[in-house]
Amino acid sequence: MRILIAGIDGYLGWPLAMSLANEHVLAGVDNLSRRRLVHEGGSQSAIPIADLPQRLQVLETITNRPIQLYQGDLTEHEFTKQVIGEFRPEVIVYLAEIPSAPFSMKNAKQAMFTQSNNVLGTLATLFAMNELCPDCHLLKLGTMGEYGTPKVDIPEGFFELSFRGKSDWMMFPRKAGSWYHQSKVHDTHNIEMACRIWGLKSTDIMQGVVYGTRIANQLSIDELNTRFDFDECFGTVINRFCAQAVIGMPLTPFGKGEQKRGFLPLKDSIRCLTLALENPPDRGEYRTFNQFDQVYSINEIAASVERVGNSLGLSVCIQPIDNPRIEEEVHEYRPDNTALRELGYCPSDNLEGEIKTIIEDLIPHAARIEEYRHNLMPKIRWQSID
Ligand code: NAD
Ligand code: USQ
Numbered sequence: 001m002r003i004l005i006a007g008i009d010g011y012l013g014w015p016l017a018m019s020l021a022n023e024h025v026l027a028g029v030d031n032l033s034r035r036r037l038v039h040e041g042g043s044q045s046a047i048p049i050a051d052l053p054q055r056l057q058v059l060e061t062i063t064n065r066p067i068q069l070y071q072g073d074l075t076e077h078e079f080t081k082q083v084i085g086e087f088r089p090e091v092i093v094y095l096a097e098i099p100s101a102p103f104s105m106k107n108a109k110q111a112m113f114t115q116s117n118n119v120l121g122t123l124a125t126l127f128a129m130n131e132l133c134p135d136c137h138l139l140k141l142g143t144m145g146e147y148g149t150p151k152v153d154i155p156e157g158f159f160e161l162s163f164r165g166k167s168d169w170m171m172f173p174r175k176a177g178s179w180y181h182q183s184k185v186h187d188t189h190n191i192e193m194a195c196r197i198w199g200l201k202s203t204d205i206m207q208g209v210v211y212g213t214r215i216a217n218q219l220s221i222d223e224l225n226t227r228f229d230f231d232e233c234f235g236t237v238i239n240r241f242c243a244q245a246v247i248g249m250p251l252t253p254f255g256k257g258e259q260k261r262g263f264l265p266l267k268d269s270i271r272c273l274t275l276a277l278e279n280p281p282d283r284g285e286y287r288t289f290n291q292f293d294q295v296y297s298i299n300e301i302a303a304s305v306e307r308v309g310n311s312l313g314l315s316v317c318i319q320p321i322d323n324p325r326i327e328e329e330v331h332e333y334r335p336d337n338t339a340l341r342e343l344g345y346c347p348s349d350n351l352e353g354e355i356k357t358i359i360e361d362l363i364p365h366a367a368r369i370e371e372y373r374h375n376l377m378p379k380i381r382w383q384s385i386d
Contacts, residue, residue, distance in 0.1 A: 001025070003277065004087055006074060006125070007095030009052045010034050012141070012269060014226045015215045016093060017067065019270050021059055027068035027087045028056070029096065033117075034227070034234070037103070043231035043375045046243055046365050047213060050223040058223040074121040077128070084128040084136075091277045092129070094140045096121055101145070101178035101325075102380045103233040111179040118183035119190070126194040137280040138202040139273060140191055142184045144262050144292060144335065146206060148175030149328050154335035157204070157288025177327050178382070195286035202285075203276045206335075207269065208262030208292030211238035212354055213361040215267040226266075228362070231375040238263065238301055242358040243369045244376055245309035245316045252377070255323030257299035260333040262292025265354045268347060275343045290337040293347040301351075308355045312363075326382040 001024045007013040008028025017026060030052060038044065050058070056067055068087060072079045074096050084092075097118040098104065104114035122140065129136050147154045154172065161170040171192060176182040187204075194200045213228055229235045230243035241251045264272070272291045281287050296304075302318045309316035323329065341347075348354065362369065 001090045001277070002088060003091045003093060004029065004083070004089035005093050005095065007097070008069075010095055011227050011229070012210065012266070013095045014055065015218070015266060015270050016273060018059060018218065018224060019215055019274065021063045021065060021067065025065075027070065027083070027089070029070045029072065029074060029083055031071065031073045033098070037098070038229055038231065038234050041231055041233055041375070043229065043234070043372045044368060045227040046230055046362055046369050047225050047228040048222070048365070048368070049225055049227050055223050058221060062219070074124060075117060077124040080121075080124040081128045081132065084125070085132045088133055089136050091137045091139055091280070092125065093273060093277065094122065094125060094138060097141070097183070098180065100233045101180040102378065104180035104183070105178050105382050106380045114180050115183045115186070119186045122187045123190055126190060126200065129200055130194065130198045134198070134200060135283065137277065138191065138200065139277050140187065140202055140204050142188055142204050142206050143181055144206045144208045144290065145178070145181040146174045146176055146185045146188060147172065147335065148177055149260075149331045149333055150175060151332050154290070156206075156290045156336050156339050177325070192286045195284055199284040201281045201283055202287070203281060204286065204288045205273070205276065206288060206290045208264055209236045209238070210264060210266055210269050211236060211358065212266035213358050215270050230369060231372065232378040232380060237298060238305070238355065239358065240376065241302060241305040242355060242362060245305050245314055246359060246362045246366050247370050247373060248315055249373060249376060250317050250319035251302045251305055253298045253302050253318065253320045254325060254378075255320065256329040257302065257320055258297050258330045259327055260295050260297045260331065262290070262295050262335060262337070263301075263351075264291065264293040265348050268293050268345070272340050272345055275340060275345055279343050287339075289339045290335050291340060292335070292337055293349060294351065295333055295335070296351070304352050305355055308352050309359055312356065312359055314359070324378040324381045
């Protein structure tokens with residue numbers, strides 16, 4: 001298949017490219033904003049990463065297959081049209097968004113940047129697809145956080161709504177908790193409409209929190225490593241806890257720590273995306289997959305990192321801190337996730353094994369984390385009026 005990876009330089013985009021490069025014709029787009037924003041935020045990837053042309057060159061040499069690179073901003077419609085018109089993808093895996101809730105909650109400038117980058121990039125892509133490749137499958141990364149934490153079970157996308165004796169299938173309501181998560185809600189509505197009125201086809205992935213340093217069968221070549229962030233904006237919770245464990249800093253559950261999320265290891269994320277692209281929807285179809293392995297509370301995660309870290313000879317402890325976010329800390333959470341299992345996804349279900357791999361991969365880079373230790377404590381508050 002001809003697959004365009006939008007956001008090829010990112011935490012997920014790069015391992016996805018590695019995993020698909022042998023069997024598909026790939027092109028990638030990126031504007032390197034993730035690298036810039038982490039740097040401007042005063043942090044760095046704990047695991048050193050090669051620059052984009054260099055990592056591409058190494059991958060091309062190993063697979064003996066060229067990967068077309070487009071460096072630019074997908075919110076610029078002419079550029080987006082040029083990429084899609086030239087490459088003519090059969091699948092676009094759309095990852096090219098600002099992925100951080102705390103970043104979007106810092107101030108008006110960052111909230112507006114997050115929403116314009118995310119919503120307009122997706123919209124430009126929908127227009128270019130409609131004009132140039134209406135048969136292409138848009139595999140779009142949304143987030144489980146679009147749903148929020150409602151008191152009812154969360155289906156995959158649609159549910160039957162009944163009112164005054166009549167019923168219809170409607171998209172399950174969204175209740176996001178950050179300007180970032182809300183940008184994904186806007187994307188969802190735009191994509192569903194483009195499928196309904198233009199006959200495009202899309203899989204909208206409601207993905208849980210990803211963790212990990214590597215994918216299955218990853219070659220031990222430094223240039224192939226994907227990034228691993230631990231700062232308050234771009235580090236996700238398990239990755240941050242592992243980084244804290246490695247430098248002897250107490251793990252920081254926010255508030256009561258009983259908030260629950262769906263989680264999945266990086267290798268499962270890549271496996272699920274591959275299953276979704278190998279099993280496309282029909283023309284005009286908009287479908288949703290809830291993509292996660294297991295639901296855990298933050299306290300359960302912290303206890304696992306503490307247990308694994310101590311078994312590896314580290315000295316790990318847990319010290320809850322005031323919650324800088326506005327979120328429910330004790331709540332129900334029962335999302336469905338059957339669609340991917342029906343396509344053949346077998347969840348890893350090995351949280352502590354993955355945590356062990358992460359910690360072992362991070363120990364040689366402890367000094368790089370130590371250098372930016374101050375960035376592990378959150379400073380951005382959801383109540384900010386900055
Ligand atoms: P990432 O920031 O590492 O990757 C996104 C890539 O897209 C970056 O390399 C960035 O430079 C690029 N990019 C951003 N805006 C762009 C634009 N306008 N034009 C061109 N390139 C642009 O993020 P990630 O963690 O790999 O996440 C990928 C996607 O998955 C995001 O959409 C994110 O919201 C979603 N997601 C991530 C997680 C997670 O835990 N990492 C969980 C659920 C959903
Ligand atoms: N948390 C802590 N301590 C920390 C960091 C986080 O208790 O040191 C808590 C947060 O309060 C939150 C939970 O852990 O309740 C998850 O936080 P996170 O930063 O790991 O994840 P989140 O902000 O929700 O965003 C991440 C990715 C985002 C993706 C989302 C999936 O950055 O791109 O969309 O996970 S989901 O959460 O399912 O919406």
